[in-house]
Amino acid sequence: MFYGSVFCGFIYFSLYKLFKVEFKKYFGDSLSFGQVVFMASWIAELFTLLVYYPYDLIKCRLQSKNYHFKYRNLPHAFKKEITEGSIFSLYRGSLPFLVTYCMSVSVQFTIYESIMKYFKSQYSKEGEFEKKESQINMLAGFLGGAIGSGLTNSFDVVTINK
8 A cells, every 4th residue: 555655646746736737728817726726636636546546445345344355465356356347346436435535635735725825925025935935834734634624524424335
């Protein structure tokens, strides 16, 4: 799971940055900054979870219900799922998971990016923002995570029952 998280983090942040820049160019001023960030984050997370979800599904089954699935190891679990079902069996129950996590990450990044943009506009003197960037970054990260989680945690009930 460690390697999957590192790889998926790379996928997410690469796609997020790409989509954010491209959406801003494509939509121009027809979308607000928040809408561009939300949409870029949502789509980047969707693509990331298409890679990550099968690993998470297998991990959860190995940890909690392997007496039922009888997986010997990770490669065996993937092979068994694909041969007994299809590649699509690796995505069983994914819709609530995808919606929940895409929403959660998108809200968090929209709040984070909006706070960072606000403070950058408030500290307009040369070097003023950079002096406080660490504190602002921590505040933006905390508020993005706290508010985003607070708004989307109730959806976790749906994903737990996937």
